[in-house]
Amino acid sequence: MNEGLVVFVRSIIAFFTLLIFAKILGKQQISQLTFFDYVLGITIGSIAASLTTDLSSRAWPHWVGLLSWALLGYLMEYISMKWRYAAKYIEGEPTIVIMNGKIMERAMRKMKYTAADIMGLLRSKDVFDLTQVDFAIIEPNGQLSVLKKAEYEPLTAKDMNISKTSTGISTELIYDGMIISENLRQLDKDKNWLKSQLKKQGIKKVSEVFLATLTPSGSLYIDKYDDHIKKVTDIGDYKGPY
CATH class of the missing domain: 3.30.240.20 (bsu07140 like domains)
Known part of the structure; x- marks a missing residue:
């Protein structure tokens, strides 16, 4: 019981410490992280996990390690922002x-x-x-x-001096063979309309459809489970002699 309480308290400390450090270090998306940022994040997370569950040692050394790594990460960020030459070696270059x-x-x-x-x-x-x-x-x-x-390069409406209206975002009407009634209502459509659109493409049952989407501009996309593609193109690496 006492160990569980200690882990709970340590978890709270680690959680809010990571929250504060994340705010300080910035809000880069995962796709924007460099290799250095990725390794830094894993290391800080590992130290936080040790702070939470390693009851064989006191909490403060883990917390000091966590603070040290976060400060070093912040220092590297600051150096990268101030000196482009240093950033070339710390973050890499295109x-x-x-x-x-x-x-x-x-x-x-x-x-x-x-x-x-x-x-x-x-x-x-x-x-x-x-x-x-x-x-x-x-x-x-x-x-x-x-x-x-x-x-x-594709021609744009601006290149052709043409005005265009927005097509909007596609909304799922059928997903994995099931009709999403709420989305139909949002687009002012009903099941009868949807079934009539399926019939136009030779589809008798909703269960035949893997995915169907509709944009506010009226563009309907339908994909069936059975696509009748006789030969699938293989773009994989050469697998060597058999």
């Missing part, structure tokens, strides 16, 4: 991996990236053809920034 459409093999090897890694990152940016890429840059947080060649 690295060009494709320049003028050519892959920079040396830069990739230096960063321990493979061609498959770059292809995967390009696909996450909706680029499936390397011939469209002019520049690709690995940012310090590991994300890829892509500049397409001018002829592959």
Whole structure:
């Protein structure tokens, strides 16, 4: 009982200590964290866990360790903000991996990236053809920034001097074969309307549909469980001889 109470009190101390340190160190999203930030967060979390459950030692040494790591992290942030030269070594700097459409093999090897890694990152940016890429840059947080060649850049409404209305956000009407009635009501639609739209696409039962969404502008998307795709394209790495 006493041990449980001690753990409870230590948990409260660790929780609010982490909350304060998180406020001080900033609010970077996970996708924006550099490798250094990631390791710092794991280490601080590990020390906080020890502070909570390690009853074989007193709490204050753990708390001092927690404070020390947080202060060092804050100091590194301050140095990075004040001196760009130091930030280059602490946080890293962007690295060009494709320049003028050519892959920079040396830069990739230096960063321990493979061609498959770059292809995967390009696909996450909706680029499936390397011939469209002019520049690709690995940012310090590991994300890829892509500049397409001018002829592959999409035209915007501003380029065409055309005014457009917003399409709005897609709302789920069917999810995993189940109708979401509340979302239908929000869009001023009913089940009869939805079933009539399904019939237009040759769908007899709602249970055939994996996902159906609708935008306020009226754009309806329907995906069935059975897509009738006879041959699935394999974009994986070469698996070697069998």
